[in-house]
Amino acid sequence: MLALSGVDLHVDEGEFVSIVGASGCGKSTLLRLILGLDTDYEGEVRIDGVRVKTPGLDRAIVFQDHRLLPWLNVRSNIAVALRHSPLGKAEKAERVDAQMRLVGLERFSDAYPAQLSGGMAQRVAIARALVNRPRFLLLDEPLGALDALTRLRLQNELLRIVRQEGATAILVTHDVDEAVYLGDRVVVMRPDPGRVATVLSVSGPQTHDRSSPGFIGLRDQVLALLGVAYNGAELSLAREADAREAAPA
Incomplete structure (x- = not known):
C-alpha cells in the first residue's frame, strides 16, 4: 500500500x-x-x-506518549539520551541540568514518571529530545x-x-x-x-x-x-x- x-x-x-x-x-x-x-x-x-x-x-523526536522509563527519575530519563554522546560525565550533568531548567522541572529532578502529571511527563520527553542539542x-x-x-x-x-x-x-x-x-x-x-x-x-x-x-x-x-x-x-x-x-x- x-x-x-x-x-x-x-x-x-x-x-x-x-x-x-x-x-x-x-x-x-x-x-x-x-x-x-x-x-x-x-x-x-x-x-x-x-x-x-x-x-x-x-535529529530527535517526541511522540504522543512520553515513553519515559518508569524505573528512572526525571534526571536519569533525560540523561539516558546522552548514553552515546562523547561528552564527559561533568558535561553531561551540565546538559541535563540545563534542560531541566529549560522545561521548568528543576524541583522534580528526583521524581519518577508515575509521580508526574501528563504535561510534566511531556516536558521531560521534550528535554530528553533536546539534551543532545x-x-x-x-x-x-x-x-x-x-x-x-x-x-x-x-x-x-x-x-x-x-x-x-x-x-x-x-x-x-x-x-x-x-x-x-x-x-x-x-x-x-x-x-x-x-x-x-x-x-x-x-x-x-x-x-x-x-x-x-x-x-x-x-x-x-x-x-x-x-x-x-x-x-x-x-x-x-x-x-x-x-x-x-x-x-x-
Whole structure:
C-alpha cells in the first residue's frame, strides 16, 4: 500500500513547520523518513545536500506518549539520551541540568514518571529530545493525549523552548488551531495516498493571536482545504478519517 506520493518539501533552518491532516495521510511516516528509521522508499531526504540513511544525533523526536522509563527519575530519563554522546560525565550533568531548567522541572529532578502529571511527563520527553542539542526536533502529536487546558499551556511552552534552543521543528498534528498557532508554515496533507495539498505561510503577529481575524481566516482556510466545514464545534479530524476508513468498500 502506497503511504506517500509526490511529497516535495523544503524546510529552512530555524523554521517551525506544522503538518496537518487526517489519520492515514502519511504524516508520521514522513517524520520516520526524516528521522532515518524507514529507508525502503523511492526518492530522497537530504540535510544540507547529504542524503539521510540512518538516524543521527542531529535529529530527535517526541511522540504522543512520553515513553519515559518508569524505573528512572526525571534526571536519569533525560540523561539516558546522552548514553552515546562523547561528552564527559561533568558535561553531561551540565546538559541535563540545563534542560531541566529549560522545561521548568528543576524541583522534580528526583521524581519518577508515575509521580508526574501528563504535561510534566511531556516536558521531560521534550528535554530528553533536546539534551543532545539536535538541529531538528520532530514532534509526532506530542500534546495529543493531554487535556485541553494543559495542551494550550504546553503549546506556549513548546514555542518558547524551540525558539530559545534555535532548533528547526517539524510538528505533526490533527489539531488545526495548534498547527496555525505554532507554525511558521502549515503543510496541509490529504490521504489516499498521502500527499501535500498545499503549504500556507503564517505571517505577522496577528496570526498567532487565536482571536484575531488573521488567525481565524487562516484556520478556516486550512479546514476548507481538508474538506471540513467549521461550525464552531470542536473538530476531530481523526474521527472523520476513522469513519471514512470504516465505510464499506
